Amino acid sequence: MGPLQLKYQLPLLLLFVASSFFLYFQRTSPVDTNTGTTGLPNMKVAITGSNGRVGKRVVLGALARGYHVVGIDHSALATADDRDLGANFTFLQTDLRDYDETLKAFEGCEAIIHLAAYPDPRDYKVVVHNRYSVVDGELKFNQGIHSNVVISWNILRAAAELGINRIAQASSVNAINLVYSQQPKFEFFPIDETHPTLPDEPYGLSKVIMELQADTIVRRFKDMRVASLRLHWSVPSRAFATQKANATLVKNDLWGYVQEDSAAEAFLLAITQPTDKWPSASEAFFITAPDTMHYKETSELIKEHWPDVPLKDGKKLDGNIGLFDCSKAKELLGWVHNNDAPSSSVPL
Numbered sequence: 479m480g481p482l483q484l485k486y487q488l489p490l491l492l493l494f495v496a497s498s499f500f501l502y503f504q505r506t507s508p509v510d511t512n513t514g515t516t517g518l519p520n521m522k523v524a525i526t527g528s529n530g531r532v533g534k535r536v537v538l539g540a541l542a543r544g545y546h547v548v549g550i551d552h553s554a555l556a557t558a559d560d561r562d563l564g565a566n567f568t569f570l571q572t573d574l575r576d577y578d579e580t581l582k583a584f585e586g587c588e589a590i591i592h593l594a595a596y597p598d599p600r601d602y603k604v605v606v607h608n609r610y611s612v613v614d615g616e617l618k619f620n621q622g623i624h625s626n627v628v629i630s631w632n633i634l635r636a637a638a639e640l641g642i643n644r645i646a647q648a649s650s651v652n653a654i655n656l657v658y659s660q661q662p663k664f665e666f667f668p669i670d671e672t673h674p675t676l677p678d679e680p681y682g683l684s685k686v687i688m689e690l691q692a693d694t695i696v697r698r699f700k701d702m703r704v705a706s707l708r709l710h711w712s713v714p715s716r717a718f719a720t721q722k723a724n725a726t727l728v729k730n731d732l733w734g735y736v737q738e739d740s741a742a743e744a745f746l747l748a749i750t751q752p753t754d755k756w757p758s759a760s761e762a763f764f765i766t767a768p769d770t771m772h773y774k775e776t777s778e779l780i781k782e783h784w785p786d787v788p789l790k791d792g793k794k795l796d797g798n799i800g801l802f803d804c805s806k807a808k809e810l811l812g813w814v815h816n817n818d819a820p821s822s823s824v825p826l
Contacts, residue, residue, distance in 0.1 A: 519543070519544035521545050522547075522588050523545045523547055523591060524547075525540065525548070525591045525593065526551070526629075527550075529551040529553055530593055532593050532709070532742070533549075533551070535738045536591055536593065536742040536746070539739065539743060539745075540591075541563060544566075546566050547567050548584075550570050550594070551571065551572070552573060555571070574594055574632055581639060584642060587642055588642065589642065589646075589750075590633060590637055591647075591745045591749060593648045595630075626681075627691075630647065630687070630691055634691055634695045635695065637695075643701045643702045643703060645692075645704045646745045647688060647704065647705070647707070648707055648745075649689055650709055651731075652682040653762075654674070654675055655682070656731055659730070662730050666789065667784070667787050667790070668789075668790065668795075669801060671708075675689075689706045689762055692706055702759060703753045703756070704760045706763070707744055707763050709736060710731075710736045710766040710802070711731065712736055713735050714738055716737070733772045733801070734767065734802060737816060739816075740817070744763070744811065744813045747811045751812055763810070764802045764803065764806070765804065769798040770800050772798065773798075774798075775795075775796075776798055
């Protein structure tokens with residue numbers, strides 16, 4: 479090859495190599511390794527607990543964004559309003575207690591939203607932390623029922639093995655002492671992520687352990703980013719919460735709630751928004767409505783039920799303002815509660 483030929487062919491060769499690298503990285507990873515940003519329209523997302531109340535809403539929200547969704551649950555397929563979810567949805571009936579099954583279910587996925595769990599303490603003894611279920615009023619060992627703690631670890635560890643670096647997992651406001659506790663104890667109002675997590679029952683404990691598992695996994699797998707979303711009672715609307723709340727116990731839940739599709743949006747933001755401003759690779763976020771479900775003003779409710787709990791410096795409780803501070807979720811996830819989210823008409 480002569481100098482003149484090399485002069486014209488070398489730029490073409492360099493252009494070909496650069497294009498090949500661009501196409502390779504575009505195909506293999508929608509994740510920006512510097513900021514953790516994801517969210518390409520064709521991103522493949524695994525959603526565990528996809529048959530559940532919250533899971534169904536997250537599935538609809540993910541499909542509306544154009545994602546390919548792998549719904550995973552231990553029970554047979556169930557969808558919101560029994561609708562056909564289309565070609566972008568795949569369902570796997572999977573035992574997430576089994577690590578090998580968990581690995582197989584997540585193959586090819588680029589992010590995970592983990593919602594599969596017992597949603598309350600059940601028997602207040604062993605169900606949430608062991609392979610037991612209540613059948614006809616009796617506690618029975620069940621190979622097909624999984625504990626919250628085993629599932630959450632399997633999911634995080636499988637994600638690490640497969641190189642899936644964005645995970646949003648459903649923690650709970652019950653990581654602090656709330657409605658399931660013998661006697662809730664609050665250090666201050668409004669409650670934020672600095673509040674102590676000291677549950678006295680198995681469900682809240684399982685959520686604290688889940689968050690500790692996330693803290694642990696990111697120490698070893700430093701590219702992983704895990705958001706633990708402390709969700710409140712997920713409901714179609716504030717009016718629904720007001721009508722259905724237990725009048726005796728609601729004070730122990732601090733009259734909180736979250737609109738279900740707004741909650742779903744929080745999970746989707748948690749796997750797609752930049753993480754460069756996160757204080758650490760594993761962060762917890764309260765996800766609740768900014769108001770209470772009660773008709774009384776919040777200051778009146780506090781005076782009546784929690785008169786000894788101090789307010790944080792600089793904080794006021796005007797009107798029906800809620801007792802959870804979600805400013806961290808707004809700042810780091812871009813999440814703002816939307817009471818007008820369309821509970822039954824999320825587009826596909």
